[in-house]
Amino acid sequence: MSLKVVVVSWGQLTNVVREVQSQLSGEAQIELVEGLFDQQTTLEMARQIEASGQVDVFVSGGGNARMLRHNLQTPVVAVTVSGYDMLKTILQSRTGDETVYFVHFSEIIHELNDLKEVLPFPVNQVALKTPAEGEAFFNELSRQEQPVVIVGASLAWDLARRHGLKAVYVYTPKAVLEALERAVELARVRRQEMEKTQRVQAILDFACDGIIACDQQGIITAFNPAAEMITGISSQGATGRPVGEVVPSLKLEAVISSDRGLFNQLERIKDKEVMVNKVPVIVRGEPRGAVATLHDIVTIQKAEHQIRLKARREGLEAKTTFAEIVGESQIIQQTIAQARQYARSEATILIMGETGTGKELFAQAIHNASQRQGQPFVAINCAAVPENLLESELFGYEEGAFTGARKSGKLGLFELAHGGTMFLDEIGDISQAIQIKLLRFLQQKEIMRVGGQYTIPVDVRVIAATNRDLLAAVREGTFRADLYYRLNVLPLHLPPLRERKEDIPVLLRDMxxxxxxxxARYAPVIAREILLHLPAYSWPGNVRELQNIAERIMALALTANLSEHQVQELIGMVLQQGAYEETVKIKAGDLSLRAGERKDDLKKEIGNLEKEVILEALRQTRGNKTRAAALLGVSRSTLWRKLREDIS
Incomplete structure (x- = not known):
């Protein structure tokens, strides 16, 4: 929108404006409005223009400019004549011995009185009040025999000419052009200030925090809608009043003369707990007021809850689908088909399988094939979390539940999984206390936080997984029978890799x-070499162990262009580094010998053999359990459990 300058003109001034307005640069629009000498009528016309909002600056001359300035909110620029231009006009107006009259309809111009003292001829200044007074004055001048010259603005210039007197127009084109240029610049600055004010007002209106500002006298200058909601006080009733009278408990006036702000102050405003920040407004080292921001405590708590919930929910999603589970063997295809059927149900699933068989992959695929797809998928390895922390992780805790607890408490994983699926891996390792709480959830579909006094209903489907024989644990008394039967509604057994070795080529190709x-094109050759070197290997780490071999191959392959002989050498190097041949020798040779000697205690011999393999791995890795677990192709938690079983 272009700048709008309205010139309230009359008579000769209109002609001069039309003459010079084309010399203005920029996008300003000049509108000429013919006024009258009747100032009341001119003022009403100007007020109508101002009310329409179609003006940035008014321009006028003489008495009209002063009158408009006193009665309008919009800035008014007056057409003025400098002392030099006034002197030049007077000197040029006198061609002989004429008497010079400077006539205008306004108050005495004192600058002209100063100029009269330096002129070599007399200059008479006449200030008229009304057109009738002007008619009488010019009638009298026209009867005199002494020649005169009249210098004046529009009305004086027009009356003099009508009475046959010599007249010189006081507003030169230069003076009018300068006035228009000042008006355009003022309009530009005013438009910028208005836009800045509107932006600030928009910020105040849409800010979520309450904002109250006052000037140096403590009078409220800003009171936004959020402040209205927090305090229950209307903005109209607050603005323009002393802040100590409107919100006495805020004590904002005390900050005006302070050199520092007050932050995070808990205050009560009309029976509501509010967090307040107060700062003084300093302009060029002088106090000019103060600003307070108000935050409703309840709103802060709700926002914190939502932020924490969103932050915890990020990444709680299942990424694997059944289409991404690799395997062409009949046994894995049957397992996938059974899992697809389970996905249609809402019943609890118990996935059983050795480490590395892909229990979490199946859990994710079941979730993504169920009606809970798109809802949270929360997974936790129960064996990896210390027993004293597992309860609070699963069920959350209330404020002050124990030493070190967060002040706001904490959401449990079951609450985060609301509407979705909870995957409990290594379920066989949870304590009796947590077994009881988990059983209550499966029966009642509700949880109670640690330190809580009320139950929270939660809609979560549970998928549990274990590599232990839970039924044997029930017989031994380490696992509750009622929980076992609650978990084992839909059992899913995952086949170990040794039972589907025909899938090794496709698994390698995918990896x-x-x-x-x-x-990837070497996958068939790599698979053939592995099966050739390890014909009787039992793959204790299953698919995860095969993944380790694939990663070693990629790490040792210096180039992607390999001959079949180079592939064979590479596989031999990888298997030798992993000590797979020695393991096979132990399992295939020594085991058969021992089994032949003591067939009645095969389970014990397998346990002893497993212990020997673990100790050998620890010897090779110099006691580093993380590296030993990787070498054996098992998880670190499984290695720890095996060691605990050996110790016990």
């Missing part, structure tokens, strides 16, 4: 393709 597409 290599995802990480190094150039090596």
């Amino acid at each position: 290599l393709f995802k990480a190094n597409r150039a090596l």
